[in-house]
Amino acid sequence: MEKDMKTQPPSRLETEEITKESFRQNASLNEKILLCEGMFTDLRDDHDIRKLTRARIESMLYASNLKQSEAPINVHIGRQGINQWIWENNVIPEIPTNVLKEYLKQKLTYDAFAFYNEYIMVRELSQKIAAHLKIPVSDILDKHFTDNEVLTYLSSSFATTGRKQNLMAFIVQHANQFLQTTLQDTEKYSLLFTPLKTNKGKPVHPKIEMYMKQLTKEGKSDHTKARVKTHINSLLVWLVDNMKDFAACQSHTVPVLSITEIHLQEFRSYLLKKQRKGEYSLITISECIYAIRSFFLFLKKTFGFPDPAKKIKSIKASRYRFRNLPTKEQVTAFFNVIEVYSENPLMERIAFQFMLTLGLRSMEVSQVSWNDINMEIRTICIHSKGGKHHELPLAGELYRDLKMLRSIPSKSTYLFGDDPKRIVWKFQNNYKLYSHIAGWTFPGGLHLFRHCFVTNLVGQNPPPQVVQVLSRVIKMDTVSLYTHLNQMSNWRSQEVNKLDYSYRGGK
Template sequence: MEKDELNKSANPRQTSKNADDKAQESFRQNASFAEKILAEEGIFSCQGGEHDIRKLARERIEGMLNAEHLLPLPLEEKQHVGRSGINQWIWDHKISKDIAPDILKEYLESCISNNPWYFYVKLKAMTELQVEMCRFHKLPALSLTSDHFLQSEALQHLAARFATSKVKKLIVGFLQERSEALGLLEEKAPLTHVRRQGKKVHPRAHEYFEQLVKEGISKDTQRHFLEHAHHLFSWLSKNMRDFNGIEADEIPIFQITATHLEEFRAYLLKKVREGTYSKITFCHCIYLLRSFFRFLSRKYGFPAPIRRFKAITAPRYKQRDLPSDEEIKLFFEAVDTYSDEPIIERIGYSLMLFLGLRLNETAQLTWKDINISTGTISILSKGGKPHLLPLPKRVLEDLKSAQRQQPSGKYLLGTNLKTIALRLYRNFKLYSLIAGWTYPGGVHFFRHIFISRLGGQNILPQAIKELSRVVELNTVSLYMHLAQQKDRLLTEINKLQY
């Protein structure tokens, strides 16, 4: 346990005498070998011989990263507005066009001085409110008027069905006040708000949840883990004699055996056959719970009872549209126009888009991880593995500009790790909105774009695996959208010897 903790706190710049702990450059200088395995025949041209992709020539890898179609189009110079102009943009381009009832505009106008993120959150809540009122009144959005939102019955419905967050409760409270002032609602009439009791979280599940947060894993994954863990513990409490009478959040975790998990797996498979669970949901549940038990095994040293707790064959990949070069250009123009620190934020998003860094990897970078003279960056990847990668040219240019401004923060992008990650995540949503993006998901989308674009260059899957720093070669297939149509990629990857 102590060794694991030491490894987690190790700096990627610090080298160890142990060969396994060395921060090795992912692609060593070996031009002749690189030319041999990256022949022009294509991505699957190499059928035999040596496959150590880490020996790829540095210049060839830089060529991949600096390919013109992987870098952003030159940005047009626009007047810098700063963060204070985001709310006005939202008002001019979204609220004035998408929010019809005057009463809703009145509320949003009173909030226009809010932090841009919270103003955006309130816009999203207003959009959901309109949809809810369309269902309640059975009217199209354009037919809704302020009166439809101020009726007593409508407010009761909103309090019971809509007011599920702090922001939504504030909106319903505002509507109630206006309704009372107009005499439509009896003064101080009690509204029945839904009191949703949250599920109790098992202490060990909470430990793993905190680890997921620390690693910067997406909020969807965090939420899904808690749901699947609660499902497991509730099922054990209700169906296994060993846990009868024990609350789900008090299940003795180290008494869970392989037999218990096999029974739970059989129950889930039954749900799949009945159509209640999809195959992909079944697999996600298994993967997350296996990771959970492996985490407990590492931390507490007990054997993980997961040997026969396995997933089934299911399509792990969901086709995703990707932004065009022009759309990516618009995103970075939004950064340059509306960010208070355009160079710093452009560096953060560029590292995720053009090197495939994860959010937490980007947030934890320091200036000591950057070597301007050699054009390299040291990355502490998922699982605490160090990598040294070449920097794309345009990212290097921004880093030089930032360095000339004599930065004083503890980290490359700021002073507080959590604040950096939160700012990048939230601002991604704002800049995406301004750029006209409608793609689902958060800032991790940049990593999908990076790996997908590499996949379109006829690069060996092993090279993509090293550049993207994934553990399993099979994972590469999840990102390579161009090969999805004919299912050729996964078939060929499975044939490779590596």
């Protein structure tokens, strides 16, 4: 008998190929994009997800930053120089009167963000006076502040906060020293001030509070929760004001079990009527109906309550909003401002690079710690909404800056401090300062960087799966909300489509 042939074990090369193929079939895309080029075929194909390399991913994310670039040499002035910049570039050329300049001069010792807010408030006052008198801002004179009619108007229409009332009191007391007139009676105009709102909030319905706790568990932001609470509460207020079934209630005591489908249909019709009158936008009433439907679905799942919103139709609205985005030159100007005026240029450069280069949300930036960063394999773990985690590669200037920061001893819990909310608050305030000095006029705040990130990513035409993973969104539809390619041509097309070419009997 012939001896049974023994099965030969696979060679090392065969084993590697089997391993690679197994990885191709079973690993998540998030893992694949972090591997070196050797894991995939040498024939690169940017549109074949199986052949995409980490080098290509890094090129998409970091683009021109992969090579060491010589940063412009700037003199570091620090935060204390921001007030002087605002004084020289904004106050002197824009604020028209001596009394207003004197007010701001006394605030020059304030922190930069506080002084910036004082300047914004004074500018608002100047614009209100100009609009009221129907003159250019540059034509406002000190004597206008001794005009009883102007002071009466400002006392009721402008002095709506404590800071604004303090400004008005200063104006009344100091206008005379520039005009050598009799001191005005401050109390006379103080009586006309709008009563200030107390910080004590209105009672919230217990079921809404429970829903807010659920949204917190789901990782929703404070901004999202506040918006949802407002939408649901608007329904309860409307029911109390318009439905006799709830006339004896207050918004926080409405029995939710008594709310029926008919009530919700009436409220939906009310929202649509407001939208047709131009009082509400379509996206606002769409979000309102969505929030209400989600609220009642939560009550059904939690307490077994019947769902009166089950058959309430949603209101479709395009969530896309046209945005101008900063150019490369404008982004460079922003980071140059950081180099000159930041208290810690290295740390803030890293924070804003996280947002611009990797698309991190501000709260995600605030929660980054050294435990999330692996400097050896150059990756960062991001703690996203809903308790999810994502890994992205590190490269270019961002990686070099992190190496520099790593060498600096720190006892902070996170890279940028100990309290995530305070970290976000600080970056939001500093963003306003730096963008102002850089000459940016883009609406919105820190989230603008995420719009830049997604737009730059999509502009390189990668596979859709890569865009979804790197953007860290659940639905691909969300990507379109952040994409602003060819934005001007798209906007013009939309505006042209709104034109009415119907015949109106003209010659």
